[in-house]
Amino acid sequence: MLKFIIKKLLQMIPMLLVISLLVFIGLELTGIDPLSYMVSPDMAGSAENLERLREQMGLNDPLFTRYFRWVSEMLRGDFGYSIVSGTPISQIIAVRIPATIELALLALVFSTIIGVGIGIVSAIKQNGIIDYVGRVFAVVGQSIPQFFFGIILIQIFAVSMGWFPVGQRISPGGNWSRIQHLVLPVTTLTLSMCAVLMRYARNTMLDVMNSDYIKTARSKGIPEWKVIIKHGFRNAMRPVLVIICFRLPMLIGGSVVIESVFSWPGIGTIIASSVIAGDMPVIMVTTLMVAASILVASFLVDVFTALLDPRVRLGD
Amino acid sequence: MNEKDIVLSVKNLNTSFISDRKEIKIVKNVSLDLKRATTLAIVGESGCGKSVTVHSIVKLMPKNARVKADYILYNQKRGDKITEFDLSKLEPYGKEMRALRGPDIGMVFQDPMSSLNPVYKVGDQVAEGLLEHNPKMSKEEAKEQVLAMFRELGIPDPENRINDFPYQFSGGMKQRVVIALAMICNPEIIIADEPTTALDVTIQAQIMELMKSLQTEKNKSIILITHNMGLVAEMADEVCVMYMGRIVEFGTLEHIFNNPSHPYTKALLRSVPVLGMEEGRLLETIPGITPNPAELKEGCEFADRCPDCRDECRKGTIPAFEVEPGHKVRCLNFNSFKEVD
Known part of the structure; x- marks a missing residue:
């Protein structure tokens, strides 16, 4: 099993490099000139000055020279600076990532428990x-867009009832207020994720419970709860885990909408604002982070599936 | 013969499925007796209700099934003591029924590829039933018994093989594991639902020999479901021929093979492939197709495909006639004989 994990981890390194190259080339192709965002047109720097600035910043070097410079800097822990604010990107991320992870993990845990639970019972x-x-x-949860659902919740529970704050992550008032801030965004994310998970868990569980080996298990005379948990649940969990694990990158990179609705100071809002501002270094690093989280998710899927299914573990 | 020598007695078993709010009858008034230490074969083509019949008996049915029977009596023999259970009165997944599954009734299913759970070691799967029914047994004792069973069933290198997973076994070996699983609690009745259909012919022979020897050595009673007439000739003491949920002919092996009476049985025997058949001669087939059970009309189910069909065959329910002692045929061709139920 350890060998399996190490192998999978090593496989991630070339993948990350390829992805970083793709991100780099992709942004190059957009033709955004970082200088045009840096230098205000009013300052009317002469073409000569701009050219000198370019040379100074190394923007005239060949693509691959710049790419390797970027990668080697990142490997040394230097993520560069935001063009817009001038702060180090590592600092921006360090501030933002706890907020995103807090939201993502809570939503993931709640939706997994509720979604899988209801799914299995309905099967x-x-x-x-x-x-x-x-x-x-499930129909309601899947058909109402997240942002709309969030707005409805804000309208009812924050504006009319005043039970919860409208947005933001922290207001003075200690831990209790932090929980209050979390309730609405976590509920919104949980409900929309639950809807899909529930149906999926139900259908795979139904499939498994109709399979031949469940009949075999029953023919042994073991109690029904053992049949369900030991023989049914474990087999039904394999496909469901894939869905759950791949929610992780979606939650980290993809809760842009929810973070905007609730003014949640996470990675999602940074991605959105850096794209609008053309803040190249930030776009590159955050995109790479989302890609890396997808790799981590698929690594987790591999590990969990291997734990649940000997065919994967011992297959080769 | 003593009545207690009948280990399983089923009277008027009716099973229907609810589908689209319609009730479709799959098994109709099936009555059968399984004598102790004999093999009863249930024969018929696909979809005739063979499997549904035995699954109704052991109560392993999906939720949309409705099972009714006058009685399903099982006579449990422990030493000299005989206890009678009426399975039709028991809860399908209740404690009493579960206690009978395994130690009294073992099941071997059709497809060994899918009847083992892919994620557990075969040894553990076989031991699971044993440990369930013997709460005081230690894991080591259970393992010893599983090893002994594997050796008996001719699984090579059992010490290592019990730690393998089903996907590491070939089809024939998997079926041996399934048989081990059915046999481990030493049941009185073994229900084998087409145990060799999914296997190739040489393995089929091995598996059937294995079951035959288990029966003769340990006095097991077997219900064998099959559509393979060769297998029936090899294994069975008595034969039930089923067509569209009804037993159309019942008798001993000799009755069925030497004096097949129902037109369906005759046709079935004529369609068995024979080695050394003349060149150019086609294998006989039964004309027509099996009717849709939802669209059956009254009268004999086989009427549309029967060469001897008469007008009265399409009316009411056809009774069974006893053409010789113990040989019953559900066909009006024999209405000169005594009517039996």
């Missing part, structure tokens, strides 16, 4: 009350 009690309620809930 076992197929066509029961929970199954019907779950079905309605």
Whole structure:
């Protein structure tokens, strides 16, 4: 198993390099000139001055020279500076990432427990009350866009009732207020993720419970709960885990919308604002982070699947 | 013969499935007796209700199934003591029914490829039932018993193989594991639902020999479901021929093979491929197709495909006639004989 994990980890290195190259070339192709964002047109720097600045910043070097400079700097822990604010990118990320991870992990944990739980129960009690309620809930959850759902929650629970703050992450008032700030964004993310997970967990569980080896397990005379947990659940979890793990990068890079709605100071808002401002170094680093989180997710999928399924673990 | 020598007695078993709010009858008024230490073969083409019949008996049915029976009596023999259970009165997944599955009734399923759980070691899967029914047994004792069973069933290198996963076994070896799983609690009845259909012919022979020897050595009673007439000739003591959920002919092996009476049985026997058939002669087939069970009309189910069909064959329910002692045929061609139920 350790060999398997090390192998998978080593496989990630070339992948990351390829992705970083793609990100670099991709941004090069957009033709954005960083200087045009740096230097105000009013300052009317002469073409000569601009050219000198370019030379100074190394922007005239060949593509690959610049790429290797960027990569080697990052490997040394130097992520560069934001063009817009001038602060080190590592600092920006260090401030922002806890907020995003807090939101993402809470939503992931809640949606997994609720989604998988309801999914499994609706599979076992197929066509029961929970199954019907779950079905309605899933349709609603999947068809209402996240941002709209967030706005509705804000309108009801923050504006009308005043139970929770409208946005932001922290207001004076200690830990209790931090929890209050979390409730609405976590609920929004959880509900929309639950909807998909629930249906998926239900359908895979139904498939598994109709398979031959479940019949074999029952023919041994073991109690039904053992059949469900030991023989059903473990096999049904494999495909569900893939979905859950790949939620992670979506939550880290993709909660842009939710972070904007709730003015949540996370990575998502940084990505959005850096794209609008053309802040190349920040775009590059954050994009790379999202890509890396996808690699981590697929690594987790590999490890979990291997733990659950001997065919993967011992296959080669 | 003593009545207690009948280990399993089923009376008027009816099973239907609810589909699209319609009730479709799959098994109709099936009554059968399994004598102790004999093999009863249930024969018929695909979809005739063979599997549904035995699954109804052991109550392993999907939720949309409705099973009704006058009784399903099982006579448990422990030493000289005989206890009677009526399976039709038990909860499908209740404690009493579960206690019978494994130590009293073992099941071997059709497809060994899919009837083992892919994520557990085969040894653990076989031991699971044993440990469940013997709460005091230690894991080591269970392992010893599994090893002994594997040796008996001819699984090579059992000490290492019990730690393998199902995907590391070939089809024939997997079926041996499935048989081990059914046999481990030493059940009285073994229900084998097409145990060799998914295997190739040489392995089929090995598996059937294995089951035959288990039966003769340990006095097991077997219900064998198959559509393979060769297998029936090899294994069975008594034969039930089923067509569209009804037993159309019942008798001993000799009755069925020497004096097949129902037109369907005759046709079935004529369609068995024979080695050394004349060149150019085609294998006989039964004309027509099996009707859709949802669209069956009254009368004999086989009427549309029967060469001897008459007008009265399409009316009411056809009774069974006893053409010789113990040989019953559900066909109006034999209405000169005594009617039996």
